[in-house]
Amino acid sequence: MKFLNLNSTKVLFKNSFASRIPNLLMQNFVYTLLYFFFYGLMSASAQNQPLKTYNKNDGLPSLHINDGVQDRTGYLWLASDKGLIQYNGNSFVNYTTKNGLISNNINVVKTKNNALLIGTDKGFSIKSHNVFNNFEGNSVNCILTVNNHTFLGTDKGIVRVREDYLSPLRTNFQIDLNKVNDIQYDGKFYWVATNKSLWRLDKLINPKTLDRIDVNNYTSIFIDDKTIVASTYNNGLKFITGKEIETQTITSQNIKGIKKINNQFWVISEDNGIEVLDANFNFKRTINKYNTLTTNKISTAFQDSGKNTWIATQDKGVYFFKNDNPTQKKPTISFENIEVVFKSIDSININDYEKTLQLPADKNHISFYYKTVDIGNSNNLEYRYTLNDQVSPWSKKSSIDLAYLSPGNYSFSAQSRIGKIESTPIEFNFFIDTPIYQKKWFIWSVIGLVILLLGSIIWLYIRRIQAKNKEKLTKLQLENHLLSLEQKALQLQMNPHFIFNVLNGIKALGNSGKSVELNTTISRFATLLRGVLHNSRQEEICLAEEITTLKNYIELEQQMNPKSFEYSIITNLTIDPEEILIPPMLIQPFVENSIKHGISSVENGKVDIHFFVKNDFLHCEITDNGIGIHQSKKLKTTSTHQSVALKVTQERIKSLSKKSTFQIDEIIENEQIKGTKVAFKIPLKTDF
Known part of the structure; x- marks a missing residue:
């Protein structure tokens, strides 16, 4: 393949004229004529195309434009150093970090379905329904979408866009650590242009084939049929067919990329304008500040749906070349947004018109926003909508609010027109449910x-x-039972034999002339009788009073008993005994039983009484070192009065605690009986 360029043309002309006119002055004159001849031809060619410039006077927010694209609705989107710019043919709208963008310095912008993919110097953003989803990362230079995957070329390798984060790909350290300027897919291989090399991979994720095609500063890749056209920064264009590489040198330097416009190849330069090549990559003309534009600092060039050409620059805004042979085609209309009770429907695809949106009865306010964007005919657009069989008149309004809709099925459609040419209607079906209170199943x-x-x-x-x-x-039954038990307990509170013995003892002390002991015994006995009489009238007494009564009783027993014995009363309480309430005379029958039947037959008898609180219960243990309960029962030959007292007291305890908390056990050590232990617990009750 042979390529013709401007330098070779100049050389041919120079040799021809040099052979005919040896005079140096005549050569310079001829060169000047040739320069103005070519300049005139280029200017005439450029003047044939209507040219318009968009800058700050037209409302363009920035003069530094890096990239541009047109979405399916028709909006033009420009990537600038001051945010994302939208153009509808009449006015510009600027989206910045105040609107949710991750950065105002945008490098590249692409479209995917209804979303806008935005590469910035601080990462990546996705715009959907005026909402930005941001991903922080390195500066993004290019975007490729293949098989529902989105890949980004960044200043440090290739990144895959996941659901909520950016995932760096590990391919080769010479790709991963370098600046990736472009990524393209030819249907079989991925082509990656970095600032150091050109690569070919079978897959971007875990590649098996990884070929370095050439070493150079590659800036962009263009796939032309089976030929890969790659631009380098300062070494012209590279053509890769199979494994063969062919180089074409061009006049422009600092190349940013190559675009195909009107079956021509436009080589974009950062500071040399645009060099236009024909379909065979032969030089055709230049577009720069000397013939068409006012600047040579070009960022990119692209065409819209009407075959109009846009040139984005780094310092002069955007140039617009209107199509020489425009054909008025049918306008295209699409839904921009659908709101239910002023909330956007983001969970469904609003362009999937065959689905029916199910709405509850209280969601009967729905708003439709539809739009046709035609850059060249934005002032001639009109709209109308149809709701079931009701058709609205044509107007400039491109939205409608439908409030307080009745239950039922609805079919909404919208249509636009330019002059007399009407668009194909777009439809959206929805259903509003009947209020639940009006449904038959609910009534029944x-x-x-x-x-x-x-x-x-x-x-x-x-x-x-x-x-x-x-x-x-x-x-009532329980009260009667408790009343009966209390009456029995009162009758059995003090053993008549004990009283008789005390009185006999007092008489003996009096006869023997032991006045001191006589007075002490009478005083103690009087205190005991007074306490018993007082307590018998109370439903509950404090534990301190019960302990005092027990002490008086036991000490009298010590005086009256022919055999001496010891006793102890231990209180391990977290509450003052004055504040603990118990039924009266609850302990005395067990103590009396231990003295009369437990230790009466042993020497050095001992009775221990222990009170303690555990798990909201008052525990009481009476321990003696007597002959044991079973042996004492065998020795009983007289009155059963005491046994009746014990039985009544046991029933009182069980009635108080509602649980089986009473037990009498013999103390056995080394297979010998060492005494008896009586243990019970009652619910803890206090007077506060």
């Missing part, structure tokens, strides 16, 4: 529920009356 359910509720109320009322009656009966 309510009736059934009311009947069931009334029946349940009546049944519960009868059950409650029966439960109350049963509870009253049980309470």
